[in-house]
Amino acid sequence: MALADIRRVRAPLGVLEIRVFLVQWDLVISHFPPMSFLTPQWLHLLWLGLIPVALYLFRRKAKRVRVSTLLFFRSLAREHQESAWLRRLKRLLSLLLTLLVILMAVLALGRPYREAGGEVPRSLVVMLDRSASMAAVDGEGMSRLEVAKGLLRERLKALPDNVITSLVVYDGKVEVAQSRSTNRRELLRLVNEVRVVPVEDKVDGALAVAKRLGALDAPSQIWHVSDRAAEGAVGDEDSKYRFVDVALKQGEAVNVGITAFQIRPAPMARNRYEAFVEVAASGSNAGLVQVTLETRLDGRPVQLRELEMAPGSSSRLVLPLDGGRGQRLEMEAKAKGDVLAWDNLVMSPLPEVRPLVVAWLAKEPDPFTELALSSLLAEERIQVLKGGEKDWPLKDKPDLYVFENWVPETWPTDRPALVLNPPTASGPVLARRLDLAVPHEAVRAVQPEHPLLFRVVNARVAVTQTTVLNVAETLETLWMAGNEPVLVAGEANGQRLVITAFQPSKSEQLALLPAFPLLVGNAIYWCVEGSGDAMGLRAKHTGGMAEVKPGEVKWQWWDGNEFGETMVEAKSGWLALDRVGLFEDGGGVMGSSLLLSARESEVPVAVAKESVIVEDGEKERWAVGGSWWAVLLWGVLGMLLLESWLFHREAVY
Structure with missing residues (x-):
């Protein structure tokens, strides 16, 4: 057979082998999710790699210089005696490391990510509860909100950079803290700034807002981080609802609270008042709780009542009081191991009753x-x-x-x-x-x-x-x-x-x-x-608004452990009741702001060992699809250190 005929037979076989190789390579590549960039506008900086290439190709030749003696240069030559090929290899390696540093730095600016597998949504809406019950503390002294923040920080770090995030915080009202952003650092900062307020939660409004945000970038997920799940909450085609339970464990929750309060002048009696109070025990209490109800006037104890309360029970009392108008009345329910302080105290001035x-x-x-x-x-x-x-x-x-x-x-x-x-x-x-x-x-x-x-x-x-x-x-x-x-x-x-x-x-x-x-x-x-x-008295629930005289308003507020005083500005004539305590406007009119919420006093307990946002396998796929820019930056630092070690410790001459 002629040589030309042999070449004709081998050529098709070579093309077939290449095609088989390409098919196998496509199969291998298909197992890896595609790479994308969040900020591809920075990729044009790759042209900077031409600079070290040009310097390598067009480097200046060595000059000949006459010197008086060669003894010094001969001693250097003996210390750094290298062959010519080794010097060329080091120069080539130096060029490659420089190109890698530029490549990895530019890729890091482009913020690459891989599309993750599993049910990774296009957007994520975080619903974070900041109502009064989230201030309940566990045996280590950590509030439910602190636990929720730690859990969110851990989960959000594994979130792919391409997922659009929103943050909805709620108590009695709903606030969209972040709307449709990929700025993960800003999201973590906003989560850290959330504080508990002594207000009863209204989760239905927050869930409606979260669903509308999720529908803008479907498919989406809603992470509801709270100690109490929304009743009847289900996801839909656009938004998948997931509840993250941060409630206390069974046996840790011991709480009693004042859920109703009213004071009025006693009929047919001068300088006598009647205080109606309802004390409720949480249904999650492990057993009977001994409760002490202490009544104080201007900080001076005037009455003590001892109560024994079963889980879920309540006790209503009418207490007669002798006092002068304008004195500060405080009633505090105390129980050993109580986990929530805001519902333990009510305070009010004795009514300045006009006829x-x-x-x-x-x-x-x-x-x-x-x-x-x-x-x-x-x-x-x-x-x-x-x-x-x-x-x-x-x-x-x-x-x-x-x-x-x-x-x-x-x-x-x-x-x-x-x-x-x-x-x-x-x-x-x-x-x-x-x-x-x-x-x-x-x-x-x-x-x-x-x-x-x-x-x-x-x-x-x-x-x-x-x-x-x-x-x-x-x-x-x-x-x-x-x-x-x-x-x-x-x-x-x-x-x-x-x-x-x-x-x-x-x-x-x-x-x-x-x-x-x-x-x-x-x-x-x-x-x-x-x-x-x-009646000469304005007792209002926290979370509402009170009409006051425009100007400065003095607050005497209760933080759960002690009283504090502060001045706030009410320029519009309306005061936001965002704390438990007494307020007095510039006209001398006083009012009280009280929690008085049976819902918040009913401190929930976790219904499962631990609620998770995603299943284990899905969590791994989310992490695989995460951000690579931090890895690239660490790679740049590693390349610089390697080049420094090679060409300063092992210098090339």
């Missing part, structure tokens, strides 16, 4: 009603404006309307009302006068714990019914006489109402007992208790 202005408009006024109002007048608790049908409507607005044996045709909705024995219907009052009064020897208290019946003895009360009431859905019956309601109370369209269906002067024994004056006094105070101006 309530009561407009008593009656047709045929009952003498025993007048006697009941006179007892309150003697205590300087109320001012009574007495009138009748002819005086309606009033020019000056009172704090409370009292209609007796008469109701206006056009019902007023701007003030609460006490309606005694209405003859007909008007507005929310649905009544009809009986032709003949019906005496009842006894009444039955339907809700004996209602504030209207406080200290009212129902056992000896007998009434004579003169009106039939049709109880609206928003009102509730307090007294029943036979099968008929004779005392109802409640709210209708935001207006507090108390309605009676009997006449005191015709009711046997009622007029001779203290029950009726107490009932009238309780009804007046209950109707106006929603008005801070009328």
